Amino acid sequence: MIELDSITFGYQPALPIFENFSWQVRRAEAWAVIGPSGCGKSTLLSLIAGLLRPQHGRILVEGQPLNRPRPQTGLIIQDYGLLPWATVRENARLGLRVRNFYGPDGVHAPADYQRTLDVEPWLDRLGLLPFAGQYPTELSGGQRQRTAIARTLALNPDILLMDEPFSSLDAPTREGLQRLTLELWQENRLTLILVTHAIEEAALLGQKILLLNQPPNRTAQIIENPLNLQPGYRESDEYRSLCRHLRERLEAG
């Protein structure tokens, strides 16, 4: 469970992006966060990742106050963050190398962490084994993003935060990775929070959708989307009507 309990945050305290804002995410839920540019979507992820701290209120993860990034929270960003001089396999191992360096200290790695560099199952699951010896510049955008996903999932996160992960990809690649994300979410019982500015993506991936608007955001506007896992949802009337509803809500501000 992630709990934002009456948080206030602004890069400049006089201009809060969130003001007395409360929101709860239960374990293994899949959320999409949508809203216009500058409404605070990435800021919200940084707060939940423990990279920013609210000026007021508190954030609890699994009942514990969040005072710094926790090793079980994975963050995937839009530009992949891959090392250009390392192969796909070595990029996928990067997080594990950091963990192995520190050991099971409860800060950089969970206290019960067992050192490993084994990323082969993830390379296999993400269809990357044929490219494992290649460098990021030799990959397509979709393969790069899959490498970033492998690197994060190799760390066995329980919370996966994704910030516009597919926005620079072409439509077929994006749709393939959207499907893969839903599969990985279900297989690994992840709590997923995906930030997107794309209405269609929010409707496909979010069982629940959090709508943000121009700051300050004071209340969590939540839209339920319980049918998103049903086969054929992308072609259904429910999906189209949800997209329309989201568009109207966003235009209304």
Ligand SMILES: Nc1ncnc2c1ncn2[C@@H]1O[C@H](COP(=O)(O)OP(=O)(O)OP(=O)(O)O)[C@@H](O)[C@H]1O
């Ligand atoms: N490090 C920072 N320092 C100061 N202001 C910032 C910083 N990062 C973001 N902001 C501002 O905070 C507001 C929210 O930014 P944020 O990136 O969270 O929005 P967003 O909804 O993710 O936008 P986009 O969809 O364009 O990525 C914006 O006005 C932005 O200019």
